[in-house]
Amino acid sequence: MTSTMSIGEPPAIVRFITRTYARLVLAAFALVPAYLIGYLYFFQDRTLTFENHPFHEVAIAAATLEGLFVTYVTWQCYRSSGEPLLRWMTLGFLGFVLIYALHGAFTGLAHHNMWLFLAYGPASRLAMSILLLAGLLSYRRPEDPVERRAGLSYWLLWVAAFLIVDVLVALLAHSTMASIAPLRLMESAALTLSTLNIAVLMLRRIRSPLMMIYGISVTSFALSSLAFLLGSPWNHMWWLAHVIFASGFFCLSYGVVQAFLTTRSFATIYSHEELIARLADAKARTESALQELQRSNEKLEHLAATDPLTGAANRRHFIERVEAEMAHAQRDGAPFSLLALDLDNFKWVNDAYGHQVGDKVLKGFVLACLDAIRPYDGVARVGGEEFMVLLSRTSLDTALAIGERIRAAIASTTFASEAGRNVSITVSIGISQYGTDGDTIDALLRAADQRLYHAKRHGRNRVAAV
Template identity: 65%
Template sequence: MDMSAKIGERPEAIRRVTKIYAAFLIAGFALSPAFLIAYLYFFQDPALKFENHLFHEFAITGATIEGLFVTYVSWRCYLSSGEPLLRWLTLGFLGFTLIYVLHGAFTGMAHHNIWLFLLYGPASRLAMAILLLIGLLSFNQEPDTPAQRVNPHTWLAWIAAFLVIDVAVAVAAYSPFAGSPALRLSMEGGALMFSAINLSVMLMGRIRSPLMTIFGISIALFGLSSLAFILGKPWNHMWWLAHAIFAGGFFILSYGIVKAFHTTRSFANIYNQEEMVNRLAMAMVRTESALQELQRSNQMLEHLASTDPLTGAANRRHFIERVDAEIARAKRDNLSFALLALDLDNFKAINDRYGHQVGDQVLQGFVQKCTEQIRPYDSVARMGGEEFMVLLPQATQELAVTIGERIREATESAVFDSIVIPKLALTVSIGVSQFGLDGSTIDTIFRAADERLYRAKNQGRNCVIME
């Protein structure tokens, strides 16, 4: 294998290695709190505690305000995209906030009824874990209709359900089962289990995008926080670490929501650097194709606007523009040019005898003959009916007569075949004018060419007149 081939393979190999490396980095970041949990589990002093009710209440107040804010942003994204995942994310944030706020409100009850204080935390995390799993299972489903998004009954029903959970937790806290650690561990373990299921669904479904990666990291942190709560005791270091891990997951997921709000307001159809590059490349190709098509359309329109549709020669308007431009160039560079005024002889008789279809074929054939006899940069125009003009840039009157004679002879000797008649002879009369010699305005040189054309008609037709 040559050196160039080896060099060509390296970027692909590096791309694969860096992808694997990036995946390990994400996994390491998501699971990094596990090392802190293990450290505290094996090395912390169980007797050490930090019991500060005011600090706890302040932290829960901040979490509640942030929860309400992120709930609102998620809801705004959902209203815009109708994505089911965002609906469940909104409900997850809302349910967590409405349940978790009582965990802070009852901080003062820690010495009176510890379970009224403790149970709202795992209940809020369990509710959020369940709703996030439901949201993940709805990933890439059809968006909700606008009517479904703003239906107040749906949102009020969920708010009522969360308030019922609040009441149910309070009843459980005062029930005989409250003293059993199994109640708290079952809720915290349920949150851990649903978080693990969430991650498994993501990995098996190979759901990849930057925002869904953020979603997965947050779920991992939520699961690890539940593990830390299971291992911790109220107010000890593990318990506080569990709060910090959950807050980290909440912050990261909130960041994802804000990024969605500032981009597509969607988690499914969100930016992916590789996908964005591909889409941008495709969009550029489509744009370039559209520009080329537009250019072709403009050229076609310009051609149609400047061309006689029957013969393909320039039309009167375009020919006059060409002559005006040639006059300006001739004056600027002290040059000359010439005009030929042409009129087919007895063309009306052809139309009357053989019909307009044959007449049209004759006109098309005549323009073809003219084009063959003139120079590449000369131009033929149909001025109307059987009247034509030829612009001859940088031509003297003598050269114009020579070209006119070529056209006359080619027309006279040509045979215009038709489906109606076997052959048809045709002649043309031509008048010649020259810029400068016959005037320096478009009117004067047109008039001179027309007058000589009429003189050619009066002198028997089928001739070229220059004076």
């Protein structure tokens, strides 16, 4: 024996705990570099060094190439979406590459001019932190116009600005101000700006998936600046700072690539909760549209099967009903009959009173017929004043009685009053039965029409079954 349980929304406290747990896991992951920094700071000999110029040069060259690639991909995303955040991120990557590349290029001068070798590192991180903060502050602002995205002069102006920074850093390294203090000041400023970036992200409650990656990356940048401040050139903390920054850079580049492969925007990739909500909304709108489409289709089907003036079935729909009735009769042998009806002297009504009165008479005629027949029988308008009635499971004798009831109802009804005169009309009716008069639609219609003409020739206002 099995029992079923209804599955609904989990309790609010469970949702709160799971959300809190997910955020704590993300925070713990983002702070992994802090654990490594703490370990080296407290348990490692800070005098131990690893000075390897070729390794450093290769690492910086790889970082430069990777930075150029990410800059290009970010620029392509910006060109597509026009998102201001991506513009600032492009500039951040570009500025970092153009400044940081010299840190590797001057590795060989580490023993000749230490400040020239070291200064480009904090300068590149400071420039990048400033531009990323500007980008975050522009998050979800309106997209830039197309002409600005493609403007070469805009980007060349920024390239010139970064090259000026390179020159200023070189001048600083060769000046009397060259010392550890300006480097620490730049690194501290980069740490402060990256921390401010994280604070803005949290205060604005920006939680989309790509911005989560952005937050983890900026946290790594902040922690790398901290490690640089705690380390000394070539010791393990200094190398760890490089690794932490590279990890953040790789993480942010992953977010950029995801944007490139999807929406090419950081703002329009949704969290799981947003995606479920949007899917639910889309499903509701789709269901509503399907219901509206079904109603429209039903209305179209009704219009396609109905005479627009009288509301009776049209000829096409009537033929379809006769074909269906023939299929039933062939299966179970039950008879059915057709009535062919034609209003007597209807042209005279139109000529004497006008087509508006004639239309009123036609509508009244259909209503009178519906009152005289059974609910499951149908009336169809097959011509101007010509009508047909399908009598399901009805023999010729019963059809004759129903036809007589219709004739009498029409003859006793006043359809309109015009110019002090009552407008009345009569109807002639011919009857045919399936099987007796044939087993095809043409045969049945031909037989009913022949008897209708017989009724017309013998005085009108009568029913003919033979």
